[in-house]
Amino acid sequence: MKKPKKSKSARRYPLLDRLVVLRPRLSAFMLDWASWGYVAYGVMYLLNKYWYLRYVNFYGRLTLPAWAWPVVILATFELVMLSHASGQSIGLNLFGLKLLGPDYAPPTMRQRLHRYVALHLKLPFQPLVLFSDRPLGMLLHDGERAGCMFQVARIKDDLPPEKPGRWYLTYRGLCLAGLFGLTFWLGWKITAINLQMLVDRVSKSSHIWHDLFTPSFTYLTESVNERGHLYSITYYMMETIFMAFFATVTGAIVAFPISFLGARNIMGFNAVGWLIYSVMRTLFNALRSIESILMAVLFAVWVGFGNPFAGALALFLHTIAALGKLYSEQVEAVDPGPLEAIAATGARRWQVVIYGVIPQIIPSYLAFTLYRWDINIRMATVIALVGGGGIGTLLFYFKNEVGRLDDAWNQVGAVIVAIVIIVWILDYISARVREKIG
Amino acid sequence: MMDDLIRIEHLTKIYERGEVLALNDVSFTVKRGEFLVLLGLSGSGKSTLLRCINRLIEPTAGTIIFDGIDVTRASSRQLRQIRRRMAMIFQQFNLVKRSTVLTNVLSGRLGYVSPAASAIHKFSKQDIDMAMADLDRVGIPEQAYKRADELSGGQQQRVGIARALMQQPDLLMADEPVSALDPATSHSVMQHLETMNREDGVTVIASLHFLSLARRYGTKILALKDGEIVFEGLPTEIDEARFMEIYGEEAKEVEVR
Numbered sequence: 234m235k236k237p238k239k240s241k242s243a244r245r246y247p248l249l250d251r252l253v254v255l256r257p258r259l260s261a262f263m264l265d266w267a268s269w270g271y272v273a274y275g276v277m278y279l280l281n282k283y284w285y286l287r288y289v290n291f292y293g294r295l296t297l298p299a300w301a302w303p304v305v306i307l308a309t310f311e312l313v314m315l316s317h318a319s320g321q322s323i324g325l326n327l328f329g330l331k332l333l334g335p336d337y338a339p340p341t342m343r344q345r346l347h348r349y350v351a352l353h354l355k356l357p358f359q360p361l362v363l364f365s366d367r368p369l370g371m372l373l374h375d376g377e378r379a380g381c382m383f384q385v386a387r388i389k390d391d392l393p394p395e396k397p398g399r400w401y402l403t404y405r406g407l408c409l410a411g412l413f414g415l416t417f418w419l420g421w422k423i424t425a426i427n428l429q430m431l432v433d434r435v436s437k438s439s440h441i442w443h444d445l446f447t448p449s450f451t452y453l454t455e456s457v458n459e460r461g462h463l464y465s466i467t468y469y470m471m472e473t474i475f476m477a478f479f480a481t482v483t484g485a486i487v488a489f490p491i492s493f494l495g496a497r498n499i500m501g502f503n504a505v506g507w508l509i510y511s512v513m514r515t516l517f518n519a520l521r522s523i524e525s526i527l528m529a530v531l532f533a534v535w536v537g538f539g540n541p542f543a544g545a546l547a548l549f550l551h552t553i554a555a556l557g558k559l560y561s562e563q564v565e566a567v568d569p570g571p572l573e574a575i576a577a578t579g580a581r582r583w584q585v586v587i588y589g590v591i592p593q594i595i596p597s598y599l600a601f602t603l604y605r606w607d608i609n610i611r612m613a614t615v616i617a618l619v620g621g622g623g624i625g626t627l628l629f630y631f632k633n634e635v636g637r638l639d640d641a642w643n644q645v646g647a648v649i650v651a652i653v654i655i656v657w658i659l660d661y662i663s664a665r666v667r668e669k670i671g
Numbered sequence: 672m673m674d675d676l677i678r679i680e681h682l683t684k685i686y687e688r689g690e691v692l693a694l695n696d697v698s699f700t701v702k703r704g705e706f707l708v709l710l711g712l713s714g715s716g717k718s719t720l721l722r723c724i725n726r727l728i729e730p731t732a733g734t735i736i737f738d739g740i741d742v743t744r745a746s747s748r749q750l751r752q753i754r755r756r757m758a759m760i761f762q763q764f765n766l767v768k769r770s771t772v773l774t775n776v777l778s779g780r781l782g783y784v785s786p787a788a789s790a791i792h793k794f795s796k797q798d799i800d801m802a803m804a805d806l807d808r809v810g811i812p813e814q815a816y817k818r819a820d821e822l823s824g825g826q827q828q829r830v831g832i833a834r835a836l837m838q839q840p841d842l843l844m845a846d847e848p849v850s851a852l853d854p855a856t857s858h859s860v861m862q863h864l865e866t867m868n869r870e871d872g873v874t875v876i877a878s879l880h881f882l883s884l885a886r887r888y889g890t891k892i893l894a895l896k897d898g899e900i901v902f903e904g905l906p907t908e909i910d911e912a913r914f915m916e917i918y919g920e921e922a923k924e925v926e927v928r
């Protein structure tokens with residue numbers, strides 16, 4: 234198959250096949266458009282930062298006039314067409330497309346120009362391609378004059394072997410390096426990184442540093458203010474540890490059985506199994522993406538601000554989602570051989586789970602649970618920020634008393650020391666236990 | 672016919688993924704007490720055939736009659752009852768590595784025991800005695816409380832055989848039971864299969880890679896090539912020409928003694 238022949242018979246390929254063929258091109262187009270848009274945004278942001286454009290308001294924000302947006306959009310669109318006509322773009326590269334002549338030769342300048350013009354002239358009619366009767370390889374103004382957009386995966390056996398060059402000299406390498414550089418530059422500016430400031434401000438903040446490093450343990454065992462329901466560091470330490478412990482244990486107990494519902498190999502390949510699997514996985518992912526400190530906002534409103542129950546509930550819920558996902562991935566990774574062997578003896582499906590799956594996953598379950606316990610301890614120390622209870626209650630209390638109490642920073646220092654020590658000890662213990670299991 | 676344990680008619684299996692025609696209209700019967708050896712190159716469909724018989728994979732078309740029961744039409748409950756009468760052993764042994772040998776052997780009994788008791792790993796005294804007796808029979812009684820992955824390959828396959836014995840099966844299917852073992856161990860494992868066949872009257876279907884083993888243990892041979900039967904007959908009927916036909920022109924006979 235050197236030259237795709239034009240077919241006379243109308244519509245030989247189903248619509249779905251056309252979509253499958255067209256999808257990578259559409260994806261490449263959208264990706265390139267997005268990346269050019271990103272470049273445009275980055276350049277405008279940086280211009281604004283360095284040279285204060287005409288359209289900068291009082292606060293230094295970029296306020297383009299209304300007509301500028303269509304211009305930017307069209308200009309980036311034009312850039313995409315240019316790069317696609319030249320056959321060089323990140324999108325084409327990533328979606329495995331290559332612009333070549335019909336004989337697999339590199340596209341000539343003429344073909345590129347022809348393609349560039351054709352892209353413009355035929356743009357309004359592109360949707361019609363879904364109903365055209367052209368062979369699949371020739372969809373979208375492919376032809377002798379404009380070159381062909383080949384899917385590399387389909388023709389790679391016929392292509393002459395490429396000699397490996399230096400990756401950073403390829404178009405893709407240059408583009409990725411450019412995008413990375415732009416992102417780094419933008420990141421530097423947007424996060425207001427200023428190394429000079431680090432040095433300049435040392436003297437101004439030195440008294441705070443001094444206070445922080447001379448912690449005062451007045452409230453180590455003594456309550457701060459019983460009537461205001463503020464107790465001692467030890468009291469809150471206990472609250473923190475037990476909050477994390479309770480959330481981890483109950484979360485793990487709930488996550489254990491439902492993790493099987495989120496495992497592809499257990500749920501089977503019928504429609505019902507697939508539905509349950511998808512629902513569980515979506516649920517895990519959705520819940521997991523909400524940090525427990527955000528959930529704690531909700532629960533603190535529900536059960537009371539500063540109530541450790543709120544923090545425990547938030548950690549519990551997040552633990553279920555996080556462990557549920559990790560557990561079900563473990564279930565999916567078990568060796569299928571023994572399961573097959575047990576099923577072949579006439580065992581029921583849940584017997585296969587008990588005798589085949591569970592023994593295989595126990596060690597990694599324990600490791601994951603301990604790891605989760607680490608995370609929960611850390612989160613429990615700061616969840617008080619939103620009223621979740623625990624040691625953070627004191628931390629944020631003293632931090633807020635800075636103007637009113639003379640030794641506020643010393644107290645903050647004491648709480649931080651307590652947190653660091655506890656986290657360090659529990660980390661060490663769980664690392665040792667995990668070592669033992671693994 | 673009552674002395675047919677298995678009758679397979681027009682069995683076809685197409686793997687949707689990859690669109691492979693793994694079995695193409697295969698029909699044959701296996702008599703009670705037979706030791707049938709499956710031969711064929713890698714990819715000829717031996718494993719597929721065995722797994723279709725107990726429906727570890729679903730056949731695309733055709734029927735499988737086991738002792739007068741249509742396996743292909745069985746409900747999941749019937750299928751479990753059929754499966755406990757047909758044991759299977761595997762090339763990779765397929766033991767649960769982190770469980771003890773005894774638990775692995777006992778799991779062969781899961782089709783029979785009361786579900787509630789098995790949920791908490793409780794087996795009757797009878798079953799445990801039976802498991803110990805079976806381990807004794809395959810020559811590794813002292814390994815009962817070790818973890819399965821502490822055993823050598825040959826020992827693991829014997830655990831597999833003990834697990835099969837627990838089912839008190841009518842049919843034993845062995846998918847390349849000795850491919851991962853050295854020649855001496857191969858023979859001892861094959862001899863256990865032979866004993867089951869001769870003394871317990873268990874019908875055996877085993878896929879093997881060595882013609883010498885097939886000749887030594889088989890009472891009948893079935894050869895597959897690209898999912899079709901290319902030879903069916905007695906072990907003595909396979910000569911040089913037949914061998915070439917099964918394994919291709921390049922093949923040379925290798926012996927295991």
Ligand SMILES: Nc1ncnc2c1ncn2[C@@H]1O[C@H](COP(=O)(O)OP(=O)(O)OP(=O)(O)O)[C@@H](O)[C@H]1O
Nearest residue numbers: 686688689691693712713714715716717718719720
């Ligand atoms: N799960 C699967 N999905 C798709 N194709 C498969 C699958 N399993 C097997 N096949 C294909 O089916 C054909 C028969 O495979 P099968 O495993 O039955 O052969 P075999 O005779 O047991 O080979 P071997 O001696 O290597 O075990 C092969 O072409 C294989 O690639």
Ligand SMILES: [Mg+2]
Nearest residue numbers: 717718719846
């Ligand atoms: Mg096989």
